Amino acid sequence: MDEIVRSFYTKWKERYIHIGANDCQYYIWVENSVNTSICVSEAQGYGMMSTACRAGEDPDAQKLFNGLYNYCKAHPIKKN
Secondary structure, three states: OHHHHHHHHHHHHHHHEEEOOOOOOEEEOEEOOOOOEEOOHHHHHHHHHHHHHOOOOOOOHHHHHHHHHHHHHHOOOOOO
16 A cells, blocks of 8 residues: 555655746646646645645655745735
């Protein structure tokens, strides 16, 4: 079971974690129903939780968590 989770996490990182405006920011890429790229706040939150949970095994977990957090701080929700 550990190997299955480890493999899934590795594939998930490669597919969905993308570099933002610079290498200190990361975002979780999401496909919507019409094949366009978007980033949504709940994905950022789940990404931060996932990297924190894997911190014991993933040497990049802290860097990824910080990058996801930095992206959120740099892109606040704008009220209209």
